[in-house]
Amino acid sequence: MRSFEEFTAAFGIHYPIIQAPMAGVSTPRLAAAVSNAGGLGSISIGAGSAAQGREMIEATRALTTQPFNVNVFCHAPARRDTEGEAAWIRHVAPLFAEQGEPAPAALGEIYKSFLEDDDAFDLLLAQRPAVVSFHFGVPPAERIAALKQAGIRTMATATSLDEARLIEAAGIDAIVAQGIEAGGHRGMFDPDAEDEGLGTAALVRLLATRVRLPVIAAGGIMDGAGICAALALGASAVQLGTAFILCPESAANAQYRARLHDKAGLRTRLTSVLSGRPARGIANRLVVHGEQAGSPLPPAYPVAYDLAKRLNAAAAAHGVQDFAVQWAGQGAPLARALTAADLVRTLVAEWQDAAAAGVVA
Ligand SMILES: Cc1cc2nc3c(=O)[nH]c(=O)nc-3n(C[C@H](O)[C@H](O)[C@H](O)COP(=O)(O)O)c2cc1C
DSSP states (O other), X not given: OOSHXXXXXXXXXXXXXXXXXXXXXXXXXXXXXXHHTTXXXXXXXXXXXXXXXXXHHHHHHHHOSSOEEEEEEOOOOOOOOHHHHHHHHHHHHHHHHHTTOOOOSOOOOOSOOGGGOHHHHHHHHHHOOSEEEEESSOOOHHHHHHHHHTTOEEEEEESSHHHHHHHHHTTOSEEEEEOTTOSEEOOOSOTTSOOOOOXXXXXXXXXXXXXXXXXXXXXXXXXXXXXXXXXXXXOSEEEESGXXXXXXXXXXXXXXXXXXXXXXXXXXXXXXXXXXXOEEEEOOHHHHHHTSTTOOOXXXXXXXXXXXXXXXXXXXXXXXXXXXOEEOOTTGGXXXXXXXXXXXXXXXXXXXXXXXXXXXX
16 A cells, blocks of 8 residues: 555545644644544543543544544653662752752652553553554554454554564554654654664655555654655655644643744754653753753653653743743744644645645656
8 A cells, every 4th residue: 555545545534644643732622623624633642541541532532523543652661770860860959949849759650651551452442443553662463463453543653664664564554754853752662772863755765665554754744745745755644743733722832832933943852851762842941951961861761751740840830931841843933823624724735736736746
């Protein structure tokens, strides 16, 4: 399967446009609006409990009868290092002191990996969303087989050819080819492995010519011209995250929305300081502090995230937004404040204009 027509038929959608799952930013309202407009909306349940995931799935179902995607995190469970975590807490303690708060005594693994979350697996089997997507790795073969047996289509993120081959071998239906431009966490299976850092165009082309599965281009695609270009490179669909942050249906707050369009939006960067895994966003004061020469290494994902979230909560309680986590891709300044339905309509019209103008042979 290669063409976008085959992809949309297989996934039961009108347009080959996927709104990326964005933990903390995408909402049932956003996903449902995208699905109702003919794209594939996504919710991310990876950063919460199975009970919270159930609520999100039910809330999305209440707003759409169209297919939508439910995303889970398949990271290797955190390797705990008490001394390293204590060193990190000591390093960040002065930032808590500024807020008049003590630094936490210890950190926790604030959510489970899908790899060891039987409740989340049972939830997906019971709820049977049309699509389930995996980030940071893939579940064991028997779990993928059970989801497929339940009639669920599956997708997984690859940042390299090797990861794409593992996804293909695992029996998954489609590969999200995530380029270095992408906002949010890099889906690398092993965050300690060398990052090839491939851009979306090179990665999509590489996968489209080396693997048989449909490729979904993700990273830096903000408008119909980008969609047209990705399809011309051999993608069967596109996945856009940052482009949807300014939709009124997203959970982004006013400061986050404003920063996408100011100078900060032009200077997104990849950092492991906030969560323990590389992710692209607008740098905040914790990133600057944690990347200073001589800083200890941040704890493993998602243990480091526990500290970043607590620091942000402590600061936000005093009206200080310097520690907000604002993931965004390189295309941030191109994001548009449209309703999700209008954005999907605009993307389709722009894509068709670009195709008619001969951008695609
Ligand atoms: C705010 C934000 C949160 C994200 N959270 C997730 C997530 O929970 N799960 C996931 O698979 N991808 C997540 N991503 C990555 C997207 O799936 C996708 O790879 C990326 O948005 C594509 O690049 P773009 O932002 O330039 O469109 C997130 C991206 C952003 C911008």
